[in-house]
Amino acid sequence: MRVLRGSGIESASELPFAALQMLLRPLLDDLDTLPKPQAEALRGALGLTARTTEPDRFLIGLATLTLLAEHSPLLCLVDDAHWIDHASSQALLFAARRLDVEGVVLLFATRGSGGDVFAAAGLPDLMLAGLDRESALQVLAEHAPGLPGHVRDRIVAEAGGNPLALIELPGMDTDSLAAGPLPLPHRLQEAYQERITALPSDTRTLLLALAVEDLPAALQATGLPVDALAPAEREGLITVTGAGAAFRHPLVRAAAYQGAPFAERAAIHRALARAVGDDRRAWHLAAAATGPDEPVAAALEHAARQARRLSGHAEASAALERAARLTATAPDRARRLTAAAELAADSGRLDRARALIDQAVHLGGTSAERVRLRARIEFGHGSPEAAWRLLLDAAPDNEDLLVEAARVAWSVGDTAGLRAVKERLARDDGLAALIAGTIELLSGDPGAGLDLLRRHTADAPERRVGADGLRIGATSLALLSGDLRDARENLLRLSDGLRSGGAIGLLPGALAVLAESETLLGLTRQAASTAAEALRIAQDTGQHRHASHAGGLLAFLAALRGEEPSGEGDWAGRARAMLDLGRGRFEAALDRFEALACRPQGVYFTPDQVEAAVRSGRPERAPIARWESWAEASGRQWAQAVRHRCLALLADDPEEHFEQAVVCPDLPFQEARSRLLNGEWLRRSRRKNEARRQLRAALELFEQAGAVPWADHARTELRAAGESAASPSEDLLARLTSQELQIVRLAATGATNKEIGAQLFLSPKTVGHHLYRAFPKLGVSNRTELARLNLLTQMM
Template structure:
């Protein structure tokens, strides 16, 4: 019986109930050691009648082997791996060491794990239990958390437990605190009856409601005085477990120590290592009687993780080293190296080289955190100072690749302090700058890069070039033209080393010129980048990705969308999840500008979710900004403000956030607020100038938009984009009440939203001129277009103007057909309509096939269809 946990038990039982109906869910149980996390997992397993149950646990160990925890968790269902989409199956097999192969995107392993759990749940609901998440190897934890955040309709219940310091974002949490007085007393009396009043009172006071403390602390009362000073409960519990172990026979204590130093729990391996000390399996019996360990199948499991820690820490250093050497003799090659490293007491180049070789293998399997640990230990064991520093630098880079930014920065600073190699120092500077960039400290990042680039420019211009390009990127986000100009000038002084088909310098000079307000100089340079990108194939990390982003800067939204779609298909085919948010941002922005609001919303939502799950905060901020703008256009004020707050909190998303809020204010008639906001973003978003002019005209202060309009005219003359010409015509029509300019603006703009905006303004002007009949056509077309786009406030405004002309327009219910779908449903039905199977859709959208089926089940009635054949007949664009 679990005393005092009624609410927690209901939460766990509710999660199991969901899974029985085919829904999925995850619950993260957090709390201090001994608070009852494991007991809730045991309750979940006991209550999961009819479930397939998978159990795993993190193990506190220096030997952080990549995907070791995930392998043990999924082992019972790995026979189903052939049922996964091919790219996912390949990634999972390589990560788990089932086949030799290059490492894939580390988050693809998480999608593969999700698909495998979903496949296993096809035979009935599945319960996945993982204890001590804080000790799970980082590769396994990343994959499992990625899978957990994408659970939808697989019939999978996932319960994760970890200490308070384990706090990943985006998961439903169940925090555990100490038991209340009555529940604590009831547990103590049930488990340890017959205590004297004095001891009972002291235990209740010392345990603070911690269930394991209530159970274990009384065992020390008979022969050890309670500590007088305040000790952390973890230490007190470790002491209690140490006392249990201290009373065992010598051979039993040795067997426990071997088990505590071995991270897989394989009983046969533990017994083989124990024989080196003359210990045999009969030594296991007293350990079991004491409740310290139990045998589960072929594995030896500690009764509580603190028992493992207590046994290991209580042993002397010499005994621990001897045990690690014994384990090295019986384990596989990877674990052999780790155990030898744990036992090493002096520099050893051969062992350091073996660790470095292991790190290369870990990185090939995307186990970057394990590689960082191996390289850091290798650096400590390396006799030569230069080689030690080189390995420390490699550890810093591996830590950054694993998403451990604080650790990576610390290692980089240590390596830079010791380095005499300017190129290595430059690499470490780039790591420090990358961390500052991720945190939004753009000024600090620029300062680091400028200093480091100057130091290395004379010896090797290649890294100096890279660093100066990063300064210009950072300056763009920070709105610092002076810094960008200085970086571009330094870049021009470097030798020209680049391939002319990869014009990085052109991109840098163009961006700095555009930021400085010189579009005539910027546009030819930036168009060179776009054209170069269109000619290159299979270059995801290079020019094509840059070209797609630059295409947005020059206003070539069609080119940006074309390149981005190709890149998105390539990312899906190759399972490159980490790159998708980069591509999704460009694609969503291009779709937005082209008036494809439903497409943009689906793309941005998918990219934002992945960016959040993969820790790419700068991309998450910008994608939230795109979503804020789309919410503003649709008149969803609350959603717009929420998304803008998430975007505007980082410098990368500030321009999008302010434009979105300005558009929202403009649509709701709050022109003064709109003007103030839009004035801040026009240099980053040329299209925002038309909104600024409209707000200024509405307020009767057109002079406030004069400078921005002049800039847009200069930008348009350099860019030569028809949509920009149409916006200028609209602006001048508003300023001068010139009907010919209204007409030219409508004729020149093929983008649905902007064309409808112009038609609305034109119709309003015609009505004010008492030309009601003439006003009806542009107003009617505007209302229809706004309805198709889901732009509610704008459609209402157009219908209001129509009513003022004496005509009433009813809404066509079929217009909102696609608007009834969620973003993910829209993506799924479009792929299904093209004939893709659920498995093919799952592979492309990084979902499980069962979730794809769930989305189709939800979408069919919204669209009024029942089969894929009917779906293919719909217009879904």
């Protein structure tokens, strides 16, 4: 296999994509083989082209995956991964989680707790234990024969089975070993320090410079020839090649740097600052500073802006935090700490962001910006109530924070939060109307709420109210008003635009809402495929809220198939309610539906709540007025059809209502539900011929949707009506996984593996592998036969 090597370097850990550039350097001449958005993102991240806009950091990870896959078979070795910069680690982790059949191995080596990041990302790990005593004695006998017994035993005890220690410690001064036990890294560093101290002065100086910069910069800063490294090379402390110089072990680098007095380190940093570029210059000057220094702090702030332009949010945060420590005045220090906290939150480091914002508040008080950031952190930690309360408590002098509080409460359906915001509003305008409409929609008169929302969003498709805006856009309004097909079309266009622009970070949210619209439309197969993709990308990009949303939708779709759902959240709760309803556990279903009635999109499940109430013998708990109000305001034919189904359940003579309920062409699952109930009533009324017609139609629609409990119910009713229903016909597409389904759908349009990979953020080899597995399941052997199956029609 071809081998690529990279390494984390402590002094370069604040430089975004430094480690990635080291690893990918041999492949960079082939960037033109990547899809254009990926190539541009990777070039910008690695500084190979000027960028004025910030690239999607996840697109950089995808470009890394595609580039590695293009050069397989490939082994990538990343040493000291605990020191690689955050931007590089995120790109490499994104690629690693998506490796499948590419023929690429990514191997990260870390020390101490450095592997936690990689293990938490879901990568398999192997913890290396120390050698046992017998093996340790064998290593010592090979590398340091003839040691006195007491020295040998002391080294074995100190080494703790570490092979490097067993090799290096015998060279230490015996008095140092006798001084007492030390943590092993300290003991090894001490061993290397003894050897460095014995080197000539020029060698030590050049090693000190080399500990924090590459060889050309070290030579330029010190003015020394490369020959000055020869004594260290003979000692086996470094290796010098035409490509540069490398320390034998990171502890040698640490010993070369930390063993030098501060005055020498500061002098080297000042010399290196004259030899390197602007961003590195700021860090070297900061390392040499002995107190507040505004010019250096300003230079670090500039370096942070540059890092952010490359999507290096964690590195930018570190630069601003260091700048704050060099800032003399409290207001400026608080400003820089606030900016550092925001960037830490952007990089997913919410705990670090909280610590930084607390420091900023201590120095500079509570500003609107800091309150908003604190609320964002609480929301990210899964505490929406704490988030809106923070915003609400700080809002008397800043109505923009009220907008934020309303947005947070709206996103989780917290009507108490929305009412608290409305009570605080000092004005009676569009914002107040939007909040009032939202409250009505969630827990009052949904028809009146919908009318309010429409009136105050009709003047612009994406109207903004307030500084940050409580957005009720065209797509949101379509979802709220039952215009599900329009909402789906808007969301398909949005997701296609995000795909073509490589905006991976924004895609999971759009896909989750798209899957929601498809679920409500009854497009269960497509919804499952969309939600699975949303979940996969959200997990890869660390977006837990979107992952939870997509996971809940998958749980709901699983419940429709008759499977026990898992997970938490609104959609997972609805999943359990629907499974109860489908299996005839009506009382349990009613309790669940009532608990979720005031959550976002809860109005769509009002008819299910009505059915559960009637069929459990509790018609007084059927919220028929709520559905009638919303159905009238929505103006949708399907909503009126479902209204008639609800009225039929409550009527003594339901026939007229059933006749109108079964005319529901836009939502086949809802039509099937109405036909099933109508068929049941007709059978009980001894009108078996008419019942069979309705039940056959219901069964066909349920089977198309994969709604097993409902199909089983329809089949049972058919038998009771005197007709033996055939066993369900085999569904070819049901054989496919959600990812295979997505790939097959695109392949059926004639898209190439490379084009499919670019759309789905997979490597072309993974696409080919999934097609290879999907073809036999569908009984085809190539794309031509695939097109003949007319799969696109089946999947809509």
